[in-house]
Amino acid sequence: MSGPPSSTSIVGVHDDDRQSVLDRPGSDQAPATGPGEPVVSARGLSKRYGDAFALEDVSFALDAGTITGFLGPNGAGKTTTLRLLLGLAQPTAGQALVFARRYEELEHPAHRVGAVLESGDFDPGRSGRNHLRALALATGISYARVEQLLELVELQAAAHRPVRTYSLGMRQRLGLAGALLGDPELLLLDEPANGLDPAGVHWLRGFLCQFAASGRTVLISSHVLAEVAQTVEQVLIIDRGRLIATVRLDELADGASSLEDRYLELTTRDRP
Amino acid sequence: MSGLLRSELLKQRTTRTSLWLPAWMAGLILLVVLLHVFSLSFEQIASSDGQLKVVGWGTSIGALFASLLGAMSITAEIRHGTIRPTFLATPRRARVIAAKLRACAITGAAIGLFAQALSAGVEAAGLAVRGIHIELGAGDYVQLLAGGAGAAAMFAAIGVGVGALIRSQVGAVVGLCVWVLLIETTLIGNAPSAGRFAPGASAGAIAGAVQTQSASKLLAPALGVLLLAGYAVAAATAGAIATTSRDVD
Numbered sequence: 121m122s123g124p125p126s127s128t129s130i131v132g133v134h135d136d137d138r139q140s141v142l143d144r145p146g147s148d149q150a151p152a153t154g155p156g157e158p159v160v161s162a163r164g165l166s167k168r169y170g171d172a173f174a175l176e177d178v179s180f181a182l183d184a185g186t187i188t189g190f191l192g193p194n195g196a197g198k199t200t201t202l203r204l205l206l207g208l209a210q211p212t213a214g215q216a217l218v219f220a221r222r223y224e225e226l227e228h229p230a231h232r233v234g235a236v237l238e239s240g241d242f243d244p245g246r247s248g249r250n251h252l253r254a255l256a257l258a259t260g261i262s263y264a265r266v267e268q269l270l271e272l273v274e275l276q277a278a279a280h281r282p283v284r285t286y287s288l289g290m291r292q293r294l295g296l297a298g299a300l301l302g303d304p305e306l307l308l309l310d311e312p313a314n315g316l317d318p319a320g321v322h323w324l325r326g327f328l329c330q331f332a333a334s335g336r337t338v339l340i341s342s343h344v345l346a347e348v349a350q351t352v353e354q355v356l357i358i359d360r361g362r363l364i365a366t367v368r369l370d371e372l373a374d375g376a377s378s379l380e381d382r383y384l385e386l387t388t389r390d391r392p
Numbered sequence: 393m394s395g396l397l398r399s400e401l402l403k404q405r406t407t408r409t410s411l412w413l414p415a416w417m418a419g420l421i422l423l424v425v426l427l428h429v430f431s432l433s434f435e436q437i438a439s440s441d442g443q444l445k446v447v448g449w450g451t452s453i454g455a456l457f458a459s460l461l462g463a464m465s466i467t468a469e470i471r472h473g474t475i476r477p478t479f480l481a482t483p484r485r486a487r488v489i490a491a492k493l494r495a496c497a498i499t500g501a502a503i504g505l506f507a508q509a510l511s512a513g514v515e516a517a518g519l520a521v522r523g524i525h526i527e528l529g530a531g532d533y534v535q536l537l538a539g540g541a542g543a544a545a546m547f548a549a550i551g552v553g554v555g556a557l558i559r560s561q562v563g564a565v566v567g568l569c570v571w572v573l574l575i576e577t578t579l580i581g582n583a584p585s586a587g588r589f590a591p592g593a594s595a596g597a598i599a600g601a602v603q604t605q606s607a608s609k610l611l612a613p614a615l616g617v618l619l620l621a622g623y624a625v626a627a628a629t630a631g632a633i634a635t636t637s638r639d640v641d
Contacts, residue, residue, distance in 0.1 A: 203639075203640070206480055207479075207483050208476060208479060208480075208639065208640040209639035209640065210639060223483055224483035224484060226483070229480065229481070229483055230480070230481055233480075235480055237473075237476050238473060238476075240472070240473050241472070241473035241474055241476050242472060242473070242474060243403075243406070243407055243468065243469075243472045244408075244472065245406070245407060245408035245409075246403075246406040246407065250402060250406040251474075254399045254402050254403050254406070255399070255477055255481050257395045257396070257399035257402060258395055258396050258399040258478070258482055259395070259481045259482075260395050298477055
């Protein structure tokens with residue numbers, strides 16, 4: 121990412137701006153969640169592989185308009201939680217709901233939820249533009265919208281090239297463009313800052329803040345505390361499949377630095 | 393045309409492997425048909441039956457490559473992880489499988505048609521070089537082309553089912569090749585009473601010929617259609633059930 125693009129106002133708070141830049145074919149549907157109802161909720165969520173619990177009795181709820189960090193060491197269960205929320209895997213016990221429904225029950229999922237799971241989810245021989253077009257066709261979204269997003273993530277010049285020629289940061293941005301195709305109300309991002317240079321991380325941070333300022337919701341997982349500490353309002357800390365703390369940043373005495381102490385204290389205790 | 397079908401067709405023509413398939417297939421047909429036309433004795437290839445057996449390689453190779461296309465429409469997505477965005481866009485996974493079946497049946501029919509036309513053309517050219525008269529009539533060619541296309545469309549559906557069940561790209565490709573080129577050939581050669589009910593032999597029954605076999609050992613065309621359609625439905629259903637019930641990694 122060369123710098124913060126001028127078009128970050130694509131998720132600005134002004135309805136007029138948004139209407140002109142975004143097409144929202146799904147916005148005529150009645151909201152699935154009533155006021156005050158959580159956008160994301162996990163209730164007693166467990167996932168077992170063989171004898172091992174990847175996730176054990178995890179419960180949390182996220183309100184609209186919030187940015188939440190999902191923190192934990194590698195292998196703590198962050199990706200598993202996201203996969204359960206997205207209906208890619210079925211829980212062993214408990215419920216994973218978005219907009220009070222299971223993901224596969226959403227009417228127009230691409231217009232409600234956007235997700236970036238891993239930077240590797242591309243066919244290496246397919247161009248960035250065709251990757252987005254295939255998704256757009258499947259979800260009834262226009263090719264013009266594809267071009268808007270290529271512009272937003274600054275991939276227009278590379279859009280015709282096969283993804284195998286992309287850097288890790290470019291793949292992250294292409295993944296984000298795919299997640300934003302349907303102009304969703306909720307973004308789930310798995311380690312989105314991987315491979316981004318400092319300017320890219322800065323841009324992503326600004327983008328997410330604007331996204332949430334327009335009343336939308338973000339859950340951003342990371343194993344690197346510093347990546348999310350400046351962006352999020354609260355963090356869920358997960359370790360070895362269990363949710364071990366929920367921390368609101370404004371309740372901490374000196375923000376990020378004491379969060380780091382909490383995080384290390386919580387995730388390193390009882391380790392051999 | 394539905395958006396999902398258009399999406400699958402776009403994925404098909406923007407994947408490198410599926411672009412290579414017709415080229416590999418053309419090379420294989422060229423090699424196999426020319427080898428037979430020039431190595432068989434005059435007696436073996438002068439008759440209409442002998443000429444049908446050779447052009448029947450187009451049936452089995454076309455069906456094989458159509459099934460590979462079908463299998464790779466799923467295994468390539470699993471291999472590269474694009475199955476995740478695909479299922480996020482369309483969480484009702486059976487709809488994705490249905491779209492893949494339609495897309496692969498369309499392209500599979502084209503592959504079958506191409507395979508059959510190529511093998512018939514190459515055989516005719518080879519026979520002309522050897523100065524042997526072509527005994528096949530217009531009726532034979534019509535059945536070869538239409539039957540080859542239809543059989544390949546159904547084989548593409550079998551491939552989608554097999555790919556969804558096996559999930560591994562290499563496993564599905566090797567499995568389908570071994571089945572069509574090795575097991576089917578052995579079955580029809582050594583136990584024709586059972587072998588003629590196999591999928592490849594059913595394709596031959598529809599097209600009028602399959603590798604090394606002509607109509608005499610095969611089922612009636614209508615029976616071949618029913619049987620092969622049964623295999624296709626069974627494989628596609630099994631693949632759809634496996635896809636909807638299993639977690640995506």
